[in-house]
Amino acid sequence: MDAREFFQKVVVPRYTKFVRRRRSRPLPRPLPCPICKSPAQELDRTGDATGFDCPMHGKFKVANTIVAEECNRRRWEAALRKAKLRANPWEVPLVMSGDLFW
Numbered sequence: 001m002d003a004r005e006f007f008q009k010v011v012v013p014r015y016t017k018f019v020r021r022r023r024s025r026p027l028p029r030p031l032p033c034p035i036c037k038s039p040a041q042e043l044d045r046t047g048d049a050t051g052f053d054c055p056m057h058g059k060f061k062v063a064n065t066i067v068a069e070e071c072n073r074r075r076w077e078a079a080l081r082k083a084k085l086r087a088n089p090w091e092v093p094l095v096m097s098g099d100l101f102w
């Protein structure tokens with residue numbers, strides 16, 4: 001097997017496999033918690049909200065209209081408390097922009 005043959009029969013298939021494997025695994029991806037910035041897990045993304053599973057704050061969803069950087073942590077904590085009060089026990093609380101800005 002010469003160098004060219006080796007490249008086509010061994011290197012290329014391995015490389016292609018590697019690329020395919022990487023592409024086929026987009027989830028789960030770590031996502032920083034918008035409140036405490038610790039590495040949270042992204043939950044299923046619904047149309048208008050992004051879900052987080054944070055080691056500190058548990059599971060909650062944030063409406064996509066909220067820009068996380070606009071809020072300080074105290075506001076976030078208060079908003080999450082409100083969202084938890086509003087949600088039914090079997091639901092993942094959803095933080096809406098109205099909880100942060102009032």
Ligand SMILES: [Zn+2]
Nearest residue numbers: 033036054057
């Ligand atoms: Zn958190």
